[in-house]
Amino acid sequence: MSSIRRFLNNSDINRFRFYFQLFAFVLLVYGGYLAINIGEQLPTFACVFGEKRGGSCYLLGFQHQMTFPYARLFSGPGIGVLIGLATFAGFFIIFNKAWCGFACPLGTIQDWLTILRRKMGIYYSNYSEPVFKGLSTIKYILLALLILIPMAIGNSFFGLPTLNHDFGVPFCMICPGRTLLPLFNGDISQLTIDFSSKTKMVFSGLGMGVTGMFLAGAFAKKRFFCLFCPMSALHYIFSRASLLRLTKDGEKCTRCGNCYRVCDVGIRAIADDLDHKNIVKDDCMMCLKCVSACPEDDCLKATYLGIPLYESTAEGFFRRRLKKDD
Amino acid sequence: MKGVYSRGFFATCLSLVLLLGLCPDLSMAKTDAIWIAPAKAERKPSGQPGQPHHPEGHGESSAQQSGRPAQTSQAGRPGRPEQAKQSGRPGRPSGSGGEHAGHGGSSGRFESEHRPLPVRTYQIVPEQLLPEARAMILQADGTARDLDVETCHTNVFSVKLPMEEGPMHGPNNIYVFDQQIKDGVLEVRTAKWLTIHHSCGWGHDYRNDPERLKARSLESAPLDIVVDNLWDGNFHNALHSGDELVIRVFSYGKPVAGVTLTIITEKGWTKRKKTDADGIARVQLIRDYYPSTWQLFKRTELGKLAMTAEFTKEGASNYKGEVVDKTHYISSFSWKYVPAGDDYNSYSYGLLIGSLGFLGSGFGIFQYRLKRRKPKKTVVFDE
Amino acid sequence: MIESERQARVKKSTSLHLAMEAAETLRQITEFPDNPESMAYFYDLYQSRFKDGMILPQNGKKLVGTMCLQVPDELIVAAGAVPVRLCSGAYAFDQAGGDFMPAKSCPLVRATMGMLQVNNDTMKDNLSTVVIPTTCDQKRSSAQMLRDMDYPVTVLEMPATKESDEARTYWQESVKQFALTIQKICGRKITAKSLNAAVRSKLEAGKLFRSLQQLRTESNPVILGKDIWLVSNSYFFDDPDQWCQAVRGLIAELESRKSENFSAINRKAPRLLFTGSPPIFPNLKLPILVEQAGGLVVADETCSSQRLLHDAVVFDEKNLYDMVPAIADRYLKPCTCPCLTPNTDRAKKILDLVKSSRVEGVVYQAFSGCMPYEMEQRAIGDMLSREGIPMLFVETDYSPEDQGQLSTRVEAFIESIKVRRRKTQ
Numbered sequence A: 001m002s003s004i005r006r007f008l009n010n011s012d013i014n015r016f017r018f019y020f021q022l023f024a025f026v027l028l029v030y031g032g033y034l035a036i037n038i039g040e041q042l043p044t045f046a047c048v049f050g051e052k053r054g055g056s057c058y059l060l061g062f063q064h065q066m067t068f069p070y071a072r073l074f075s076g077p078g079i080g081v082l083i084g085l086a087t088f089a090g091f092f093i094i095f096n097k098a099w100c101g102f103a104c105p106l107g108t109i110q111d112w113l114t115i116l117r118r119k120m121g122i123y124y125s126n127y128s129e130p131v132f133k134g135l136s137t138i139k140y141i142l143l144a145l146l147i148l149i150p151m152a153i154g155n156s157f158f159g160l161p162t163l164n165h166d167f168g169v170p171f172c173m174i175c176p177g178r179t180l181l182p183l184f185n186g187d188i189s190q191l192t193i194d195f196s197s198k199t200k201m202v203f204s205g206l207g208m209g210v211t212g213m214f215l216a217g218a219f220a221k222k223r224f225f226c227l228f229c230p231m232s233a234l235h236y237i238f239s240r241a242s243l244l245r246l247t248k249d250g251e252k253c254t255r256c257g258n259c260y261r262v263c264d265v266g267i268r269a270i271a272d273d274l275d276h277k278n279i280v281k282d283d284c285m286m287c288l289k290c291v292s293a294c295p296e297d298d299c300l301k302a303t304y305l306g307i308p309l310y311e312s313t314a315e316g317f318f319r320r321r322l323k324k325d326d
Numbered sequence B: 001m002k003g004v005y006s007r008g009f010f011a012t013c014l015s016l017v018l019l020l021g022l023c024p025d026l027s028m029a030k031t032d033a034i035w036i037a038p039a040k041a042e043r044k045p046s047g048q049p050g051q052p053h054h055p056e057g058h059g060e061s062s063a064q065q066s067g068r069p070a071q072t073s074q075a076g077r078p079g080r081p082e083q084a085k086q087s088g089r090p091g092r093p094s095g096s097g098g099e100h101a102g103h104g105g106s107s108g109r110f111e112s113e114h115r116p117l118p119v120r121t122y123q124i125v126p127e128q129l130l131p132e133a134r135a136m137i138l139q140a141d142g143t144a145r146d147l148d149v150e151t152c153h154t155n156v157f158s159v160k161l162p163m164e165e166g167p168m169h170g171p172n173n174i175y176v177f178d179q180q181i182k183d184g185v186l187e188v189r190t191a192k193w194l195t196i197h198h199s200c201g202w203g204h205d206y207r208n209d210p211e212r213l214k215a216r217s218l219e220s221a222p223l224d225i226v227v228d229n230l231w232d233g234n235f236h237n238a239l240h241s242g243d244e245l246v247i248r249v250f251s252y253g254k255p256v257a258g259v260t261l262t263i264i265t266e267k268g269w270t271k272r273k274k275t276d277a278d279g280i281a282r283v284q285l286i287r288d289y290y291p292s293t294w295q296l297f298k299r300t301e302l303g304k305l306a307m308t309a310e311f312t313k314e315g316a317s318n319y320k321g322e323v324v325d326k327t328h329y330i331s332s333f334s335w336k337y338v339p340a341g342d343d344y345n346s347y348s349y350g351l352l353i354g355s356l357g358f359l360g361s362g363f364g365i366f367q368y369r370l371k372r373r374k375p376k377k378t379v380v381f382d383e
Numbered sequence C: 001m002i003e004s005e006r007q008a009r010v011k012k013s014t015s016l017h018l019a020m021e022a023a024e025t026l027r028q029i030t031e032f033p034d035n036p037e038s039m040a041y042f043y044d045l046y047q048s049r050f051k052d053g054m055i056l057p058q059n060g061k062k063l064v065g066t067m068c069l070q071v072p073d074e075l076i077v078a079a080g081a082v083p084v085r086l087c088s089g090a091y092a093f094d095q096a097g098g099d100f101m102p103a104k105s106c107p108l109v110r111a112t113m114g115m116l117q118v119n120n121d122t123m124k125d126n127l128s129t130v131v132i133p134t135t136c137d138q139k140r141s142s143a144q145m146l147r148d149m150d151y152p153v154t155v156l157e158m159p160a161t162k163e164s165d166e167a168r169t170y171w172q173e174s175v176k177q178f179a180l181t182i183q184k185i186c187g188r189k190i191t192a193k194s195l196n197a198a199v200r201s202k203l204e205a206g207k208l209f210r211s212l213q214q215l216r217t218e219s220n221p222v223i224l225g226k227d228i229w230l231v232s233n234s235y236f237f238d239d240p241d242q243w244c245q246a247v248r249g250l251i252a253e254l255e256s257r258k259s260e261n262f263s264a265i266n267r268k269a270p271r272l273l274f275t276g277s278p279p280i281f282p283n284l285k286l287p288i289l290v291e292q293a294g295g296l297v298v299a300d301e302t303c304s305s306q307r308l309l310h311d312a313v314v315f316d317e318k319n320l321y322d323m324v325p326a327i328a329d330r331y332l333k334p335c336t337c338p339c340l341t342p343n344t345d346r347a348k349k350i351l352d353l354v355k356s357s358r359v360e361g362v363v364y365q366a367f368s369g370c371m372p373y374e375m376e377q378r379a380i381g382d383m384l385s386r387e388g389i390p391m392l393f394v395e396t397d398y399s400p401e402d403q404g405q406l407s408t409r410v411e412a413f414i415e416s417i418k419v420r421r422r423k424t425q
């Protein structure tokens, strides 16, 4: 047992993650070719617009369900909505935010852009603390909008006229997943502006604009999009209940900042928060890079059902840092 | 909502119907084909019960639509991802087609596979069937069976469709045959209708299953029109204006050459073609939807399409003891199409806005970084 | 003429005193029974360097003197030079510094300045520059004095706090600027490759030091604290590769001691933690006294030993834009030097060491004149008494005069720990 643990702690999670992401990308984007279907309510951007996907992003269905009129939402079909949400939560609780760090195809694309930038020797951008805090609230606003806008289709708010159905899946319309992921199935049809109605035109225009910004942003800033991702906001509601955890022992921490330095999202608390044991912040993607960069024994830990999976150890740290350079 | 164009068109159709008291399409009227159309009984309760019933089926439905907002109900539905998502897993959500739209019918509601019904009722137009008429169904799994002939005599017949996954889950072909001697010629008539019976709740085992999804021909049909690629791997209509139709014609299960195919759209475009040696004819569908401005454009604008196949076979045959020396086969089939994605989707604008977004933010980042160098805020290594 | 003659005389006598002092400290150190054989490398090293007025490394490369462990020596190595930490523990130099430094200044700064003054003729030419971070007041002020002595001085601007984003960015920019400065001075461009090699070399040293630290805290004592200081102090000036080689040998020997269950000292010796102003050879007076009195220093929190090599550089991308700030972070963020405010991390670190090394008492040394450590003594003492750990606060300097009085206090402290232990058992 202890030798297995030692092996795990000495391992290089980044390398594993790179290959796992590749695997998950293929599975989620091309799984359809092998008739693989992991689930319909995945807590990750396995975009429904990709025809050959191996599972489906929950947000599209969720937004659609929000278009139900109250009468439907709070009767029979409402149970379907709850079941959907419960399935989503179920998927999420198994892996917590590791869905983001290990599975999300859009996250993976961002990581690939990062590799490209690194290879080109162009430096990355960082947000100062206040900017980071400000930007990080945007995802909650987006989450609220993606619930409220569809709701305004099925119901009238304050006596206002209801919205037309072209507002049905507002977030999907501006989601870079919609435009980019089908490309990997050879489907370029999402790169168009839809002139069939004004709403569609505006939304598809926004979608393409966001796509452009996504590509430029993710190139300059690691995990640029994740800070705004409403999926991540929805995750955070369930994060505490998850079986997979990232914990920190503040007493062992020297505040050396190594963990923050390698954190692609740029979470300061991972180094500076000494009080909380559960250290999964809303923007965290559980990539566990921080664990691998922490040189203190038992300081950071990923645990599953309380069983440590990956712990920071001095031995593992030096082994990773001093291994032959590639 | 309603485009100027469609209003004008339907008005014309209506007047034509009134004028001729028959069907709006003269060429169709000339042929003696019989048609299957969803019957009045299928109309939703909310439909106008008082609406006069025109037995014309497809050709006629337009007149009805001008009278009631059938289009409104369609406009809200197909072609949008959330629609598809509705009861489970969607197919290609914004695949720019009239997904699951079903056939147009006099009911004013489309016969949609995503709103499966336990019973579908059809009527024969334009006339009462002959006493010997029979009806058959070629089910989605390829098995055929007779439909209750008795009901045929009333001009209306019903098909029961089990609301579950089973042999009828998928595209089902409904046939009606009859024959008679007319002016010394044996007239053998076939009408074909296709209903896709599907609910996402039954699962998607047949998604992209070529066996379940293929267009079938009934062995015992005297003359059968089979059109490929009318629907996609997930039971959505896949026909867009401008597409090429690949039409295969069979007689008793064998391809026949030299059959005259007449394709006619609701808007009056007609095309005649003869099948080649393999019994195949290829026809490119016209693009016939030109709203005056893009604001009037509806990607779900449904065009209807009717086709007949006919040929005359020389040679003596015996019907009810009467011998004739010619047999005339005639067969009908109808479907629908929506505007092609290219009509309202613009790649150039999409890529333009995308590149603007990319270059704009890229330039912004670059400027910001330059600004930070002078007056010195950050040291940048040139490496 | 007269002046230079006097200078030569001072240099000669200081050099003599230095050698004697070093020999005396080494004698005390080697007098302990059961010294590890591998320590011989270090004993010889000190013997050979602490003569002729201090011998600086000579291997044909440029030398860059540093006056604090806050100087990122990876950058110096990457620029092709050899860093040497000038902080001195020699009483002989302290006395020389007394000629021109205030009587109440910190003996560490005074000795360092004294060394540079006495060796003015040679060191000025040997050192390409002396890097002084703006840490405590005395180091800051000595920068100007050194300039007046015609030394080439590079000031490394360091913030007085590490909490805010701004302070951290300021320090990163300051270190980035330092990278440019040092590569200009050394005439060699720092590249990602050379920097990576330098980082790895220091990481290797850090890794070895951590193993040594681990062995030191074994419940069966295999090595004494005084030897640890010798090992870590020598990293100031030794060639890193040779140093690593020697430490590896030492670790191997200690490992075998461990497996043979061999103790270097009475297993019941009270386990102590040493913190405060840094003991630097030859001024290992207090640690030696403690261990002579029967204590065992199992851990320390001093910038001449544990803090020197414990922390590790981590960068995410092997490009200078990430590596240099990563190096900057390593020198600021985990820093527990009392010249920073707030400095809660030091108390936390001590507490962690106390717990993880099962420490029974803390010896706190403050050099008279070293304000930051003197002032922080209270807070640390209070924190420890809350935890029920006794602390001995000692204010001292480099002179051997107070040895007798100190040893009485130290013995009493150790005795009291033994008494406590008996009571609790």
Ligand code: SF4
Pocket (backbone or CB within 6 Å): A045, A046, A047, A048, A049, A057, A058, A059, A060, A171, A172, A173, A175, A176, A177, A178
């Ligand atoms: S567009 Fe985005 S939110 Fe919508 S289904 Fe695709 S990935 Fe999910």
Ligand code: SF4
Pocket (backbone or CB within 6 Å): A043, A044, A045, A099, A100, A101, A104, A105, A106, A107, A108, A225, A226, A227, A229, A230, A231, A232, A285
């Ligand atoms: S936060 Fe990032 S990784 Fe997570 S779902 Fe959103 S885009 Fe994907």
Ligand code: SF4
Pocket (backbone or CB within 6 Å): A248, A252, A253, A254, A255, A256, A257, A258, A259, A260, A270, A271, A272, A293, A294, A295, A296, A299, A300
């Ligand atoms: S890397 Fe570990 S020790 Fe350093 S700040 Fe992070 S958690 Fe603390």
Ligand code: SF4
Pocket (backbone or CB within 6 Å): A246, A259, A262, A263, A264, A265, A266, A267, A270, A283, A284, A285, A286, A287, A288, A289, A290, A291
């Ligand atoms: S805090 Fe750690 S696990 Fe979370 S995103 Fe940052 S590096 Fe990854």
Ligand code: SF4
Pocket (backbone or CB within 6 Å): C067, C068, C069, C070, C087, C135, C136, C139, C278, C303, C337, C338, C339
């Ligand atoms: S006490 Fe602080 S300023 Fe002085 S040498 Fe140590 S780290 Fe540097």
